[in-house]
Amino acid sequence: MNLRRIAPVLVLLAAGAVALRGRSAKADDPDPKGRNERCATRLSITLLGKSADAALLAAAKPEDSIDSMLTSPAFYDRLASFVNAQSNGAPAASPLQDPVYFLARHMIEQRKPWRDLYIGAYNVRAATDGKSLEVVEDANGLGYFRTAPWMVRYAGNESEGVRISAAYHMIHDTTGFQVPASVAKPGEDRTATGRKADACKNCHFDSWFALDKAAAVLSRKKVAADGTVTFDPTTITATTLLNKNLASDKDLVTTLVSSxxxxxxxxxxxxxxxxxxxxxxxxxxxxxxxxxxxxxxxxxxxxxxxxxxxxxxxx
Structure with a gap:
């Protein structure tokens, strides 16, 4: 081995190692001011959606402001908007079609049990100004799942009014479960009979999330001649899903939220x-x-x- 040939390389490697150690030591030096500014910025942007103000940037311990941030209207709005996006994928064309946002904000601001976002006795209806929605107590409510805007948005297009889309969103919103939507081929049978075919029956009838079984306990969509969408009570007395006999949408969602x-x-x-x-x-x-x-x-x-x-x- 030619040591003279590799010696310069060893020297360069050694010098590089020393230099790296020097830079690493410098990077690891305590920098309370820089750390606090980074913390302040991260907290403010994450929780409030805006840059940290001068007072927070100068704070010796920005974490002490977390409690006040969590009671800020900006935080209520930011988290409720995030929950709405998680549920719907995107805001609706009008605030009047976004009951998830308004009920989520109510739950957060009033520190209500979070499960009531899904099963609480509430309704979300048009406010008197006609520009937004308001949350009211309603003994017949089921979180946002029985609110008119949500029911219409996810009524689906099944020929007999079976609300498969609504059933899927109830399962998705509560458990995070996702299944890709299938696209119908020309002439393909999309009725209940067609959904029992081998290619579809697992998702619709055989799996733990069997969409047709879940939809069976939901009201049925009905479209009037003028396009108005209404809902008729289900004619199914009960369905077996999630190892339970379910007789209503409330049974379904309560079971999901209890998991x-x-x-x-x-x-x-x-x-x-x-x-x-x-x-x-x-x-x-x-x-x-x-x-x-x-x-x-x-x-x-x-x-x-x-x-x-x-x-x-x-x-």
Whole structure:
């Protein structure tokens, strides 16, 4: 081996290592001011949707402002908008068609049990100004699932009025379950008979989320000659799904919200809101704390606070 040939390389490598160690040490030097500014910026943008103000940037411990941020109208709006987007994919053409946003904001602002977003005795109806929706108590309510705008939006186009789209969204919104929508081929039978064919029956009749079985307990869509959409009560007395006999949409949604999948989905939503991604494996203990807070307190506020107040959020 020609040591003289490789010696310069070894010297260069050694010099590079020293230089790297020097830069690393400098990067690791404590910088409280810079760290606090980064923390302030991250908290303000994430929770309030705006840049941190001068007072927060200068704060010795920006985390002390988290509680006040979580009671800010800007936070209520931001989280409710995120929940609405998770449920609908995009805002509707008009605020009058977005009951999810208005009910979610009510739950967050009033610190109501988060499960009531889905099963609570509420209605979301047009406000007196005609430009927005308002939340009112309604003994016949079922979260946002029985609100007129939501029912019309997800009424679907099944020929007999079976609300397969609504059933899917009830399952998706509560458990996070997703299944790609299929596109009908010309001449393909999309009736209940066609959905029992081998290519479709698993999703519609055989799986745990069997969409036709879930839709069976929902009201039926009816379209008048002028295009007005109304809903008739279901004629099905009961259906077997999720290892239970279900007789109504309330039975269906209550069963879904009582599952571990519901709690898991809510905390995954919290991580997506705060980090823009789901939780990772290293965050499993923190994720469990989120679930525990949701179980104990019942509010999404408590579940989110656990995650955003963890020291890792401002690292």
């Amino acid at each position: 571990d999948a519901w709690k898991f989905t809510q905390c995954r939503m919290v991580f997506n809101f705060l980090y823009g991604r789901p939780e990772n494996q290293c965050e499993a203990p923190l994720f469990d704390q989120c679930v525990a807070a949701l179980e104990k307190d019942g509010t999404i506020n408590a579940a989110l606070a656990v995650v955003v107040k963890d020291a890792s959020f401002c690292q």
